[in-house]
Amino acid sequence: MPKNSYLPWYFLPGTTHYYENVLLLNKHSDRQISQYPVVDHHFDAVVVGAGGAGLRAAFGLSEAGFNTACVTKLFPTRSHTVAAQGGINAALGNMEADDWRWHFYDTVKGSDWLGDQDAIHYMTEQAPASVVELENFGMPFSRTEDGKIYQRAFGGQSLKFGKGGQAHRCCCVADRTGHSLLHTLYGRSLRFDTSYFVEYFALDLLMEDGECKGVIAFCMEDGSIHRFRSKNTVIATGGYGRTYFSCTSAHTSTGDGNAMVTRAGLPCQDLEFVQFHPTGIYGAGCLITEGCRGEGGILINSEGERFMERYAPNAKDLASRDVVSRSMTIEIREGRGCGPEKDHVYLQLHHLPPQQLAVRLPGISETAMIFAGVEVTKEPIPVLPTVHYNMGGVPTNYKGQVITHVGGEDKVVPGLYACGEAACASVHGANRLGANSLLDLVVFGRACALTIAETGTPGEKLSPLKPNAGEESVANLDKIRFAEGTIRTSEIRLNMQKTMQNHAAVFRTGDLLKEGCDKMDAIYQSMEDIKTFDRGIVWNTDLVESLELQNLMLNAVQTIHSAEARKESRGAHAREDYQDRMDELDYAKPLAGQEKKSFDQHWRKHTLSTVDIKTGKVTLGYRPVIDRSLDQEECSAIPPAIRSY
């Protein structure tokens, strides 16, 4: 029977067996944990998450001959990668002469010198080969007249290390690049023997002696617990946009991978770097293009005032994104927000001639009607700053292996890998450039597969695992399933989202962040008082949403505490009270004669955050940025400089 058929687990021959564990009694009740049937599976590799990165890793491993399982809580083509409509950057050189080293420079500069240059070197060097590989898989890129892949100018890309003008590097598939990427990868993966475990919610990593030995997951369809034992586990679970009230991500972007790593006692990296966009539609989360303001649209507050004139007298509404986001947030904080809760502002377009709108911005009336329910030629659109991408995540090296920082040195965690938005390699550093994240998915998905193929062999015997491994996860699941507190999951989630939106969004100052930290700690404690309603075990969405809320909460507390601690402005993390970047040398002035600041005194370093699960206390550590490229002769590293465009 082919392993890749969507049969229930009890039909899969040979790889599963029913295993009755004797687990501890759950202290919270007199229910026996042994009531939960646990099934053990043995695989050579397990991939958690089936988005762009997860699928690429899964079939890369299957292609290399590994018996691979892909555990996902969504059907692969429903992952959030499908919503990525932008393009993918690669220095193919089809429109003009191009060099991947120029792409490397642009990415390092875009990351505000917080990106690890070896990982960026790896990504930009592999980019042309990855795009050509995708095209060979059948991804229908748009073409030039000669039949080469058409590339357009996008996302801060330049030629000749910033001195040669705009570069054309962005390849796309009509207007559905992410959708096409996901379907191409999924279709390709069906050629190989990957076992898909769809709608299995991964609860935790099975760690023993600091080594990852697999994943424990919960089948949403029938409520059984599954332990996927493997020597290699790849985390590709995506970002955590849903910690904020307004985000572009799907409801399923809940940072499950980051939370699993945190619960395993490992650190997460750079979680305070969250990318915002100023004009996201209130309630829906879709972003309205800057072109609206470019064509004459204006932002107004509850008094009908064009408030951007006060914040940016010359550029007004055409000021840069971060200035606009901060101005909007200040207006909302000072009580001039619109709507019943005064938590957003309006984007007004009805003063423009409707004909001009229809010609210059076709489709905007449809978008405004569907997502905001407004007639754009008569009413303004409610907007507020919206989360789009998480630069931070599980720290890895350029090969995709998860690392911790022990005794001043990076140490690889055996058996654990991460790729995609969930990982922090770190290629995006403090700010992500447009069209680089799809590239990040395929390059590092492939890197994880290659590293596992290099360091292991298919069919290797697994080391023994304690028979009661994973019981805390099952105990937690049982506790949530029968939770009888007073506050509902949706209320706690809304509290968390509003707090994060008010305190840890674009506008960050010391007092606001400290207040937010205290509020978040209280909300974390309120999770003890959670109330769920559905006591069943089959397709219990109340239970799954509460587990997702636990994951979101871990991401949220780390984000806000890391942001509060970082006393500088770098990339997406901009603070009003510390407006400059604090590097080891002041790069705005001539370097000769300057004394290098010690590691504790400057901020050009990665934040590593860990959480004590019971108390919610966040502990922060730091690790240095990797400033060497993989090969100094092939591509010299870029020394830090002031970032200006």
Next chain:
Amino acid sequence: MSLLRVCAFTSKRLNTQLLFVDLSFAGCLRTASGAAKDKEPLRKAKTPQGRFDMDDEKPKDPLQKFPDDVNPATKEQGGPRGPEPTRYGDWERKGRCVDF
């Protein structure tokens, strides 16, 4: 017991055979009357499935496809429809920004 089963089995087969005969007979009638030559599509009942087949309420897409799918200005084949998505610095489609 087994006799009953045999009877049930045979009757089922006969039933399906009768149905088959019925259908082909109806088909013969239609071709005879010339109704099958009708160019009009079959009117389906107003069931939800039937309603979806009638697409007279389909809204006109504001972004028109290029002739032969080739953008006349940039000569791009298979590219995004409508005006250039990156003209405002971000990737815009139908007023929505999808990447920046």
